Amino acid sequence: MDELADTEKEFPDRVYEMQASLVHNVLMFIEVQNKEGMIEFLKDYHPADIADLFEQIKPTQRSALVELWGKEMDGEVFAEMDEGLSGDLLEKMPDDVVSEVLRDLETDDVVDLVEDLEKGEQNRVLEALEVGERIAVRNSLKYPEGTAGRLMARELVMAPTHWNVGQTIDHLRKSTNLPMQFYDVVVIDPMSKPIGKVPLSTLLRAQRSTALIDVVDEEFRTIPVGQSQEDVAYAFNQYNMVSAPVVDEENRLVGIITMDDAMEVLGDEADEDIKLLGGVGDESLTDTILATTRQRFPWLGFNLITSVLASIVIAQFSATIEAVVALAVLMPIVASMGGNAGTQTLTVAVRALATKDLTSANAWRVIRREALVGLLNGLIFAAIVGCIGYFWYGFPMLGVVLALAMVLNLMMAGLAGILVPLVLDRFNLDPALGSSALVTTVTDVVGFLAFLGFATVILF
């Protein structure tokens, strides 16, 4: 508690950042076991903020909070939580509390919550649901993870082609099982095939007697139920869509995806790219120290192998280094510059692939471009490091060696930076996966090989 009060003073207040008072007060309510006080207090906070609170406190405090809150807990809080964390908490909750807490969630949120649980625990949670909800969730789980089928909601707002605006509005007024929020009415033909969407704003502006078919927006896109969630998110972003009907193989309407779900996927995908490029998996701040250490180990292990490879290259030139120790001093410069230049190209390539700006139509042009950018910066930095090598050791040929190695390595860096992600993408792998390590392996090996190789040839 003391520590908390301290850090609070040190950091300036930020918009939307969790107030330390939220954490402080909840921990206080737990300490004195004041259930009613806490429930009343938390009513003023959005479930997403309470989920963040869970992520910020210690594991023992999380359990204590769940226990004190009990059946009054808001299921939305679980839906907003990190998946690993919600799974851990659900596991410890008795069946009757699970059933009470998940009662108000929509199907797609429940699917999101249970899809990563292990089989036994998943069944236990599903058994706690009402039978209708359970069937709907099981149906969604039949679609592969990461597809539109998992993302879509099954609560639909649709109208047949022959209705007019008035009939549609009357129907909406009478319906009792509509989703909480919706933005369009999907117009379907007798075979359940969507033929267009009517945005609610259009419906409200039109006269009651207008035929739906006259105001329907036929320039709409349907999402195949098996489409990957990355592509769904891309489509929402590219075409500024608010909602899109999901169809099965026979083109029949089976569900609807709304922009909030797409926005979440878009954020997750960018997050994944950043983390893969940075050499970390899907970790979060709520992971334990041991879990984090274990997660990061393979990436570091892979880097160890590539750096030992670089060392083996250096070892071939031991005699050269022994003769001119300046080489040992200067050699990290070439490798380090190559690594940086390669990472630059790689970063641009990974993003361009994600936004589909880098395609088969311009791949060759971009490869040529990156090689040329590498060559140009290589020439500039060759001149600079050439001078450094010359003036530092007063030995002109050392500058020449540095300059030659620099040009070669920055060109190779550009090529590796663009080719590695393109090749991974061609094999349908994530272009960010392991590509940082692959590119720096190339630039390390080429950097040391070129520098020490040119040195051996030119200086002796």
Next chain:
Amino acid sequence: MDELADTEKEFPDRVYEMQASLVHNVLMFIEVQNKEGMIEFLKDYHPADIADLFEQIKPTQRSALVELWGKEMDGEVFAEMDEGLSGDLLEKMPDDVVSEVLRDLETDDVVDLVEDLEKGEQNRVLEALEVGERIAVRNSLKYPEGTAGRLMARELVMAPTHWNVGQTIDHLRKSTNLPMQFYDVVVIDPMSKPIGKVPLSTLLRAQRSTALIDVVDEEFRTIPVGQSQEDVAYAFNQYNMVSAPVVDEENRLVGIITMDDAMEVLGDEADEDIKLLGGVGDESLTDTILATTRQRFPWLGFNLITSVLASIVIAQFSATIEAVVALAVLMPIVASMGGNAGTQTLTVAVRALATKDLTSANAWRVIRREALVGLLNGLIFAAIVGCIGYFWYGFPMLGVVLALAMVLNLMMAGLAGILVPLVLDRFNLDPALGSSALVTTVTDVVGFLAFLGFATVILF
């Protein structure tokens, strides 16, 4: 053209990826100067796809396309383009074409288009607009760039507190200047202060006689007009908002921000983080080779300074390296592992700051955590590289030196990886800006210093 046909075969077809046939056909229409054919052909494509087409073809082809298309061009295409590119194209277009093309765009799109133009060109484009539009755009431009004021649309759908559902719907049916799409009606008091929102889905479900005040959703958030766009995007994502009213200092309604704008900002912000971490600025594939070379130069220049710094550290140990050349062979391993571990921590920290998961309430806990993860992985890899050093050169103390340096450097990597972004953030700088280079400077210097320092002390 031949090259295009070639690459088309090499890459598998992807969903939503630009078809090579679109590029091919448009270039064909330009070649034969078939204006009508091209206009007819492009009607089937979304403006966002045509904008992508512009980004994929060569600069001369872009100008030719703009010239052939002329006044028939869809302004939306410009709104969807990379900002640098749309600016270049606008500059070359005669006034009458500009005025025709931008006529149908909404205010916020025009603002987005002209805000980065230089003053003279901006005035020329604004003069081409109709007077009402021009005033609205100039008003928006008064707000600082990157704030809610620039992001919001000024076309509002609002209703006074005393109306009922029927009156509101009748008002919407009669209004002529409503935005193309909207999702909520903002209910305001006589002082123009928003007191709640009625989602259209609620409006449609309610009976005509229901008072607006009875169905208004009072749990809504208003956005201050000066709020930064990052925070706006964060709020939309955190609270699953579809639209939010923007208010001025006196809490009066001045505009509205919708989710599609927030989604774009969210994507841009993640993109910016990735690029800053990768050591590139705001570059895109449409930049020329020279512009790209110039953009990347400062990042590489900064890296050169840090790697020369590392070389200076190594130079202090020239005598040691001359005596034991194995040190030169093994020294990159420690530095490279440190760089990787530091980048891992940095990546997690930058993302956690962006999602506001890393706050003043848990900063100390996370710093301790990263130091411990560094220590644990340091111990594991110390054992591994200790063995490598021992078996490679058959020299036990070399293994000990490697192991000690590894533990120290991985701990320092964890600390630098978390402290650098936290300190940048405290000074209100972007935590991703230059932090990669700073962290690897620390791990390079500490890596070489520890390894060669321990070697000097232990081996001699």
